[in-house]
Each structure stands twice: as C-alpha cells, then as structure tokens.
Amino acid sequence: MIIGILAIVYRIHGLVDVARNTHQKRVTSSNRINAVLLFIFLIAGVAATIWMSFSWFDLYHLPVASEHGKSTDSIFWITMAVTLVVFFITQILLFFFSFRYRYKEKRDAFYYPENNRLEIVWTIVPAIVLSLLIFGGLKAWNNLMDDPPEQSEVVEILGYQFAWRTRYPGNDNQLGAYDYRMIDAENVFGMDFRDRASFDDFSPREVHLPKGKPVLFKIRARDVLHSVFAPHFRLKMDAVPGMPTSFWFIPNKTTEEMRVETGNPDFNYEIACAELCGRGHFSMRLLVVVEEPEDYEKWKSEQKSWLSNNPDYLSKVPEDLKELALLKTGLDKQ
Amino acid sequence: MGKAKLEDKNQNISVEDHGAEHDHDHHQSFITKYIFSTDHKTIAKQYLITGIFWAFIGGMLSVIFRLQLGFPDMELEWLRPLLGKWITETGKLDPEFYLALVTMHGTIMVFFVLTAGLSGTFSNFLIPLQIGARDMASGFMNMLSYWFFFASSVVMFFSLFIETGPASGGWVVYPPLSALPQAISGSGLGMTLWLIAMALFIASTLLGGINYITTIINLRTEGMSFTRLPLTIWAFLLTAILGLLSFPVLFAAALLLIFDRSFGTSFFLSEIFINGEALPNIGGSPILYQHLFWFLGHPEVYIVILPAFGITSEIIATNSRKPIFGYRAMIGSLLAITVLSFLVWAHHMFVSGLNPFLGSVFVLFTLIIAIPSAVKVFNYLTTLWRGNIVFTPAMLFSIGLVSFFISGGLTGIFLGNSAIDIQLHDTYFVVAHFHLVMGSAAFFGMMAGVYHWFPKMFGRMMDARMGYVHFWLTFIGIYLVFFPMHYLGIAGFPRRYYSFTNFDAFNIFTDLNSFISVAAILTFAAQLVFAFNFFYSIFRGRLAPLNPWRSNTLEWTTPRFLGHGNWPGEIPKVYRWPYDYSKPGAREDFIPQNVPLSVTPESNLPSEKEKVDAENRRTKEKSVNEK
8 A cells, every 4th residue: 555655656756857857957956955964964963972972971981990990991081082083073074075065067076086195194193093092902901911919819700501600719719620520400610529629619699809909700601601791890701611711800999889979779780791692691690799808808707618508519529538628618517 | 928818818708708698698588587697787686686685684683673672561472473482472572582683683684685785786797897898707607606695595594484493692603602502492403504504605705706806807808907997896806805715714614613513523612511411522612713703704894894885985986076086095995904804803802711912913903904994084085075066865875884984983993992892892882883884884885886876787767866765764763773872882781682671780771772773663664765766666767878977987888778798899998097077178077988088188187198199109100110
C-alpha cells in the first residue's frame, strides 16, 4: 500500500519535472537548500555537542580513585582539549566551505592543484602534536606497566563463566600453587595442597583493599577470556586461560570517601567483565571495598583460610605436611 | 624489451577477446549474460545487489539488538514468528541470541557489505572503465570470485537459522570462546559454518584482488601512466594489495581454529576447565589467535575505508569543479597508510596481556598512521575551498564521509594511546569510534559511489530529491546514534552487554540508550527510501545523459548502455590527468582525459605548451625525414 502510494507520488513528481524542464538545468534550487541545510547542521551540531558535554558531565565523568588514574585521566583530558580544537576547526571549515562555495553560475572555481609547502606544514604540525601526546601517554604507560613495588598487597582474581573469585595469600604473603586439573566444584582455583603456601590462602566474597598502598592483581581465567575492568580505578586487564596476567595500582579513596564525594550513600566499587565470555558476560559483578589500612588489616586477620572452611580437602595434603596444615588453618584446635 | 613483449601480448589478448565478444553478444543466453557472466560490469552489479541485500540483513539484526538495549523491559513476544525459541518464555530476547546478533551484525557489515559490497562493486565496475580496458585481466577468475562470495553468503545466511544459533563470540571470534561449543551454543555448528563461509570469502577476495592488481598494472590504455590514474584506481590497487597480503593470515588463523575445534590440537587452547571437566589441551595461546586475527583485522579497516576514499576523492573533485588538491600527496598518504596499516595491529591488544614494551611500539606506529589520515582530510578541505560546489547526492554523501572520518578519526588518537586505552578499551567509546570512522564513513563512500555511477551502471538516473532525503535522514540519524555513544564509553559502559542493570556504575543513561535505539530504527527505515529509489530507477529512471556530472574520467566516454567490451570502437587514448576542472582559459569547466593537449591551446599550462611544441617538432621532423 505505502509503496504503491510512494510510487504514484514519485511518478507524478517526475512528470512535473519533465513538464517544467528542471532536469535540463545545471543545478536546481535544491543546491541552495542543501548548502543552507549543511550550514544549519553545523550550527546545530556544534550546539548539541557543547550542550551534551556540559549538561551530562556529572553522569559520564567517573570520579577517579587510583594514583595512576590521575595521570591517565589528565592525558585523556589534554587529548580531549587538543582533539576538540581540531574537531571544531575542521568540521567548521568543511561545512562552511560547502555553504560558502556553493554553485554560482557566474563564478569560476579556483584552479589550485597543489601546494607542497602547505602539505609539508600539515604533515609536520600533526606529527609534532601527536608526538607530544604520545610522550605523555607512554610515560604513564611505562610507569604503570613497570614491576610492582615489593611490598604490594597481592590479590588473585579468577574469572570463569560467569563470576569472579578472589584469593588472598594469607599470613605467609604467598599464594599457593595451583593446577587446573585439580579444579572441582568446591576448589574453584585448583589449589594444590601439596604446596604449603596454600594452607592459609583465603577466598572472600568481596575484594578488600587498603587505601594508599600498592595492590597487585594477579589475574587468571579458567575457561574462556574475561577481562577485569574496574572503571573507578581506571584498570582493565584481560584474564587469559593458560597465561596469568597482572595489573598493579594504588587505590587512593576509601569506599566511604567515595560515598561522600559522589553524594551516593550506596556507592560501591565494582569490577565488571570487559571481554565477551558468553551468555552471562553482562552479569559478572564483583564488589570491591577500599578501607583505611588499619581496617583492612583488621578485616584480613578475621578471614578464615579456605582450607579451614573446607576441611575435607585436608585429605589432599601430603602426610608430612598435615601437621603444618592443621596448625596454619587452626583446625588443630577443634 | 621484456615489457614491450608483454604489452604486445596483452594487446593481442584484448584484440582477440574483442573479436570473440562480438560474436558472443548476439547469442548470449540469460544464464551467461546475467548469472555466470564474465563481464566486469555485470559482476559489479551482482556484488552491489548482494551487498545491498546483506546491508539490510545486517541493519535488521542491529535493530533487533537495539530494541533490547534501548527498551530492556519491552515485551518481544511479537518477534516470536521471526525468532522462534530465541524469544524466551517471558517474552525477552535470549542473551545468547543477543550475542549472536551482535556477532553476525559485525561479520556481515565488515566483510559482506563493506568489503565485498564496496570493493567488489566499485573495483570491478570502475577499474576497466577508468583505465580504458575492455574487461578485467581474467573474466573467468572474476566470475569465480563472485560465485565464491555467493557461496560464502549462502553458508553464512544459512547459519542464521540453525538450531544452535549462528556464531556468537563477537565478530573477532576469539578462542577459547569460539573454540568450545560447551562455552556458548553458537560455537557449535554455527561457528563451523562461520569458518567455512569465511574460508570461501577469503578465496573470493584473493581471486578478485589478484585480478584487480593485474588489470591495473597491465591493461591501462595508451597514455594512462600511473601519475594519470584517477585516485579511485590508486585506492583500489592499494586495497587489493592489502587484501592479498593480509587475508591469507586470517585464513591461517581460521584453519588453526578449525584444527583446535575438530582435531584436538592446542594452538589457542591451554589449561581450560569448563563444565566440570578439565580439557587435555596445554601450551596453546589465545593471544596468538589475536595476533593473527588483527594482522588481518587492522588492514581490514583500511581495506574498507581506502576504496571509500578513492570514490570520494573523485566525487569531491568533480562536484567542486576543482582538481583534487595535492594529487601526489593523496597518493603518498594512501601509500603511507597501506604500509603502516601492517604495523599497528596490536593496538587492539593493549590490555590483552601483551608485553607492555611491544604495546609502546604499537602506540608509536598507530599515532604515526594518524598523520597521512589527517593529510587526506586537509586536502579534501582545500579542494572544497573556492570551489563551485554542485550538491549531487553523491557529493553530499562524500561530504558526510569527511565529517564522519574527522569525528571518528580524532577519537582514534585516544584509543591509540595505550595509557588512555586502558579505560576505554572494549567500551562504547570504541563502538562509537569505529562505527563513525570506518563503518559509517565507508558506508557513505559506498552510497556516494552508487549515486555517482548509477547512470553508468544502469543507463538511467536515480531521483536526486529522494537522494537528498535519504542523505539527510541517514546523516543526521547516524550522528544521533553514534555521537552519544562517546559519553556512554567515557562513563565506562562495556561493549556487548545484554543489559546494564546489574551494575550501579552503568545503571544510568537509560533514556539515552532508548534515544539511540529510536534513532537507529529511524535511520534504518530511511534506507527504504534508498532501496525504492535504487530499484525503481533501474527500470523506470530518467535516461541518463552521457556525462551527467561533467566528469573527466574515461568511463563517461562510453555509450549509455554499454555492451561487453565497453567501447564500441577503439579504446580512447589518454593525454592528461583526470583533474582538469576549471582550468584557467578553458572553454568548459572540465576537460576529459581523452582530449589531447594540442586541441586545448587556450588552457595549456607552460609545461604543457612545451610538450605540445616538442611533439609538433617531432612530427614535423618525421614528415621531413619521410619525404
């Protein structure tokens, strides 16, 4: 139906054109209309860009809560300033030229095939600007990707379909060995209890982190790719089966401080998955709590080791280490 | 010596071909003329129409997933006749099918529309016509190329309807997700079909590419030196070279993935525990796949955008009535992009666990490639400056391309800088970036090409006013869809999320998401205007004048309805570059390439005058000697 009507309208309009002989003309009035529309689009576009950027600022601007995040954010905003200048200049020229130099019968276009000096200028100027931007970026990148400080708090994060699990090294500050063949329904990490370092490892439901101290995330995946993404910490690193990765950073605002800063009493740090991993990709949420170092230490000392919560696995501990395991997990007192 | 021989041979071939074609013309059956045709023009149309078909399929898929993203609470029961069990019992879109939609949208748009539909159409159509050749170097290989693509299309289309669903691991199909059917149901038969389709597709691209390169190098008409080639041809040449060097690497990746999936190898798999079972694979690396994939994947975005650049260079020059500014700089920047595009692939992998030092090397190359891209934009702007601009629909789409390329290109400077990419990687910022810089820009290049060369393809004109409506709705629509996505990305919204309600951080901007969806649906609907205009004009459009845009290139010297062999008489010779628009002193504001310098004394530049004088002296001497 609609197509039929369209066809009829179209046909009539075509016949009218033939009657008026408009198609014989070099350009019609639509040339002017299009030129004006391009100009209006420019004005409206610039206005809309400015309006969105200002009025939504609080929505899209995530407060930053890590030391390196401050420097990557500043590079982000410097780049934003530079590119916005270029953006406005080039878009304005594009639409303005289109409008200004629309077809006029009496004017001739200017035969201007080349100008090597101009080409050189606009090769070198972007090169310089880009080098400056890269320089800042690479400096931050190298600092960030450097080896973590010795005394970093280590947290292991394991991604699987479709959740995260975390493991802390416990009092000995050493994560126990693991083997993916030892994974089962309980032992999601595949902890190897032949390694004494694993006896005091604990696995809380949420990540707790001390404010102001370096933290090292040791990241693993056990089935498909995942990616640890903590937006407020400006942190992202893929979790790769068979290849452990890591990311270190210094959280610099406690959860409480963020609640005050954002004015949201329910604020929580979150970790999301940023690498497509299947059906539940959009639901891999892990909570992170940043607290003052004293509170963190207190929390840590209250945690019970994984083995003490799952005493069945004592059977996997070799005979000669059993006593040590009982001692470390506190199971000997029961 | 050797070269001369080769040329001789070529001429022989084309003469023979020519003779043979004339015989054929009279008793060509429908099948040899329209289906298994070896005529480059027919093959181009086959590519174009298949491409348009895929564009509507790809667009429709995006409309369905935009419904989910914009209106997560919407009752989608009404889609059950179409989607069947992929609508859950509660009337919602199945989350796995959502991923399948995203995956197939990407695959279809990147490969089937913007590679085959764009390059396949215009390389095939324009290369022989613009360089002055009767057909491609090998018409048979050219036909094979299309039919491989067709077979690939059939397999890919079929995979949309199978029980376990099409491939769902994202268009990049990273293993292990894509290798393990137990990880996602789309990685079963759907993924197998995806790999078969891509293998066929790669064969098609290679057959086409070899042909394009050979034709451009060997079959140029007399006088058509490389420095007189239209920029379209330069762009198609470099695109074909890019494809020839990078698609085999994707083929290797696909082959290894097939081995991992079906024959128990461990190229990409290691230490996997899934569904209560530890797999035996050890020692493979998922990162290896990413390297192989992006070694194609990055050149691929240039395979998509370079032809669009070529097309717009031609259209902007023609309709500004000015020579393209900096012809040599334009070629130089195309060459620089071609070379550099092989050295930037790992910028897709900054946070993949890649060695950070390697990351910094790729930062460097990535930002270097921004320079030739910027040069192109500046040259386009200067071409418009002081022009006498005629806004044909093709011209509007070309201006739109430049606008998208600026908007999307600038965000590449953020993403190419690894320190900033940490936050923005795999967020909607990336989605906005590539949909503007490569998706929409290349799509606009394709549309510009269709509007511009339609008269040559079908001998009839498309309706300009409908073209204007199509342009404005699409141009505004695309900006309304993708510009706001930058804000979502800066706010951290990850890509490929079925819903954002699980996270406090992403539980904002719901109105904006609805707005984007509405804009996307309207933009899609606007394409129906194009479809109507296109198909209606093929049959009922006004008959086209021989040179409707008053253009310089050779294709406009052919008859309105051109047969096999393109020129009924001799192939025209070429005497000048293709951009003599508004040359001072000239009678018209354009001088076609086949007009000798000797007949345009009023507009010749000093260097050209010398050339004409020298030529005259030589012919004089010759005639004196002969006497």
